[in-house]
Amino acid sequence: MIRGEALCKRFGDVTALNPTDISIGTGKITAIMGGSGSGKTTLLRLLAGLEKPTSGHVWYGDEDLCTMPVKRLYELRESMGMLFQYSALLNSLNVYNNVAFPLHEHTELAEEVIATMVAMKLEQVGLRGFEKLMPSELSGGMAKRVAFARAMAMDPKIVFFDEPTSGLDPISAGVISTLIQETSRKNRMTSVVVTHDVAAGLAIADHVILLWQGSIIAEGPPDAIRESDDARVQQFLQGRPDGPIPFSRSTTSYIDDLTHKPGTIRLES
Numbered sequence: 001m002i003r004g005e006a007l008c009k010r011f012g013d014v015t016a017l018n019p020t021d022i023s024i025g026t027g028k029i030t031a032i033m034g035g036s037g038s039g040k041t042t043l044l045r046l047l048a049g050l051e052k053p054t055s056g057h058v059w060y061g062d063e064d065l066c067t068m069p070v071k072r073l074y075e076l077r078e079s080m081g082m083l084f085q086y087s088a089l090l091n092s093l094n095v096y097n098n099v100a101f102p103l104h105e106h107t108e109l110a111e112e113v114i115a116t117m118v119a120m121k122l123e124q125v126g127l128r129g130f131e132k133l134m135p136s137e138l139s140g141g142m143a144k145r146v147a148f149a150r151a152m153a154m155d156p157k158i159v160f161f162d163e164p165t166s167g168l169d170p171i172s173a174g175v176i177s178t179l180i181q182e183t184s185r186k187n188r189m190t191s192v193v194v195t196h197d198v199a200a201g202l203a204i205a206d207h208v209i210l211l212w213q214g215s216i217i218a219e220g221p222p223d224a225i226r227e228s229d230d231a232r233v234q235q236f237l238q239g240r241p242d243g244p245i246p247f248s249r250s251t252t253s254y255i256d257d258l259t260h261k262p263g264t265i266r267l268e269s
């Protein structure tokens, strides 16, 4: 179980995440959803230990990620996989070496063992036989699948996915969602998925967390979220432009900005 306790993150004047308590169930898929700028990626990065909270704790069992020695953090990272929005493949390495990268970095395994493991991971994502291609020769969907294979290379216990389906056509997005779901179930893997894709999030998750302006406004199993009577939740689920969630995030008066009143944005002269 991963547990965020009073987790809070501020960037200067911006509060990305208000103090938040959150539990991520072991072996479950948790989808973190919410509008743009609601704090999803910030929460994911805090849970993965990629960002330090302004205050609060991230507990992995009884160990606090935020205060543990760096050596222990690196050990823990070896049991984590990450798949980011922009695949982040290493451009100078072919598909084989991209997938093998964590195995080369973190293990002493013989190359033939690594080759077997890479073949298994590429088979899982339907790309066995594409080992020699370079990232520049892959479509967006293929690159995501290679990134998925790489994230799975070390058979992680926990995987963090940040917008795994963004920018993909519906079929490629469906392939990635199915891979997340099947791999999580088969390997009893803990998955945390940040997504804008409401349908995919609700379809694959065991538990959904819905954020708005840095706070959790709803959480629970997908059915409970679907049936929520919170107007903000329904506006988000239905993708309606009008409702309690405003389109504009500006806090200053438009007229004041246009007339350059003191305290509003000014152009450099």
Ligand SMILES: Nc1ncnc2c1ncn2[C@@H]1O[C@H](COP(=O)(O)OP(=O)(O)OP(=O)(O)O)[C@@H](O)[C@H]1O
Residues within 6 Å of the ligand: 011, 014, 015, 016, 034, 035, 036, 037, 038, 039, 040, 041, 042, 043
């Ligand atoms: N490194 C940073 N420096 C300053 N502000 C940041 C930084 N990262 C995030 N923020 C701010 O924190 C808030 C939450 O950002 P975050 O990226 O977590 O939102 P999000 O829900 O993932 O948005 P999106 O879906 O658009 O990616 C936003 O107002 C954003 O501008």
